[in-house]
Amino acid sequence: MPERERKKSGTNLLYSMMAEAASYDDAVILGRGDPDFDTPEHIIAAAKEAMVQHHSDTAPPEGLPALREAIAARVERVSGVAYDPATEVVVTNGGQEALFLMVLTLIGPGDEMVVPEPNYNTYLDSTRFAGGRQIEVDTFPHQNFRADPADVRRAVNERTKALLLVSPNNPAASVISPQDMRDLAQIACDHDLFIISDEIYDLFVYDDVVHTSAAAMPGARERTLTLNALSKAYSMTGWRVGWVTGPAPLMERLRELKAAITGATSIISQYAGIAALTGPQEPVQMFADTYVRRRRVVLDALDEMGIEYGVPEGGQFIFADIGFTGLDSMQFAQRVLSEQHVLVYPGSAFSEARKQYIRMTFLQPEGTLREGMERMKFAMEGIRADIGNGSAR
């Protein structure tokens, strides 16, 4: 007896496109946010060591103390916020479980969360699971998808329980500025709201943009749950190690929920996580430097194609407007996939309102990206020709 009515989610749509892309030998995959780099060798070595030395260690649901300590140190170093590893850090199965736990902790039936749109679609799925609703605040490419605090303030009502801040953002690639972050935190304080802060891309910011942590803002720490994960920063998407930090009273409830939904996190992954956070950090810097160059390759190509986008200030995505083609994002993505074997994600998978956008990653070697861009230009020529004779669809 499956849940009887469940419409095909955006996520399922993406999986069917990924399957199609996988069927082409020469596919250029600019879809999923999965860095092409394999996990650095010293982390794999630590995992192998853990298989020998610690294969039967058990951990409490909140994670190994040594990992929580490493996480607290990392958060303090990067975000400037101190957390007690004993009571204010919970290790999770990747950022995804962290996200789900944050929503489940803070949002109950009938509660509302204010969400700048577009945003990472799992927040909507998780909010629905919890019986809550999202109130969306529109953002625009010509403002690099900035969430205007004045718009956010207007969206708050008596049912609002939380603000969602994903910075750097997926898919919009916007980064909340220090001043906006201060203003957004002030809104949370004024209306006694919780903040859900997703900082999974915090190490990837471009063009002198700086990352700001919501919990570091005045009055915010006691009302903010923050997630991060090793997935993107260390190319560890398959290992499933993430975490939530927050004030002890909220984290106590989040820990109970962690115990309720999965219990502890895989021991081998946790030891790998300790190695990632306490070992050499050069690979992370290398990834970040590489993304700077790759991002340029894609942006230059989009400029040549005359495709408008919000300048990606951070993260690993570009959200581009293909509305002028007359195609909706699904048609566009399907066309470049079947004609040119280039996988980009349709904006409609993120929200109905973003039907004229596509999301692209730059998580491929520069040569592959150039090849993908050449093919996209080719597809665009065809599409422009179709526009010319009125048959783009």
Place this chain on the structure above:
Amino acid sequence: MPPDSVAALLQRHRVNENLNAAVIPAAARNTLDLAADAVVGPLDERIIEATGAALDAGHTHYEPVPGIDGLRATLAQHLNEATGAQYEAANLLVTAGMQESRFLTLQLIDAGDGAIALPEVVHPGARKALGARPRETVSLVVDAERRLPRLAAIRAALEGGSRLLYIESPSRLSGATLDGDEMAAIAALLADHDAGAIIDRGLAPWASGSVAAPTARVALIGEAFPGAGIDSWLAGYIAVPQDWLPPIQSQKQIMAICTATPAQFGALEAGSLYAEEQPARLAHMQALRAGLQQRARAAGLDVLAGGAAGLLALRLSPSQKSEGLARLAAAGYQVADGSDFGAPDVLRLTVCDAARAALDLLADA
């Protein structure tokens, strides 16, 4: 002063009794930890090699949501051999361990308009999973000897409108299993009432003979290859009719994306060695358990009817139990308290050498 919103939120969670159910460790690691339902066995080097090779080969990225194909197929084959089912890989979803299996099935399988029927004695993880997003439950009365739900109780629950049962066989508290006739009767009741069941058979590899389990209208859940030494790596499974899978898989995507690759590749290798290695482990554990049972009975302790070789459950009077727990605690032993399962008169010990000394402490209580 915490914000008012924090106080209101804490109140909402505090009244949720299920969410506040106990957390029992999954696998015992050291000699004083006797609270788990089995010890973690030694790890075969081939598992380390295979997992390391998979990581070296670049399996450090996202894998498919329902699990890597090879592991799904291996789990299907293992279940088919153990239960006579006809699962294919497409019936299987790999989980990040038993608790995720409980959560995904208890939260996502449609229970119609009725309450979910839960044995009054059940692993606290089942209650916890239900507490994460409260779902209505009714309680199934259990028998005194095995602590397994009575057929009459199951029938009454179905007649009362329940459309989803949760059953453990072997019981996570006593280790006792429902026999083939009982399972057949349950299957017939499910068919009569257009109802479904979640059957936790995670301890079945620790019971001798086959542990019956119907598969139509049923989700089978459990740990992947318990005893192979990878318990803490956390891989589990859900086996369901294919049309039950989509909502479960969607939710797995929402809360996990996929299961950790080291755990999956470790389980894959463990699965390929299982038929070769588990029988000897089982025989060893059964002999150990038989010795402990004899020792307990000789000392006048009342051992519950069991079957799973990893655990031993004792029935104690209230004074025996409280004094016994105090003695165990003083000596540094930790055991599972039946109160957490809904059986306040029971203590459960992990079967291992160290359990002898613990039994002696209880016998003196």
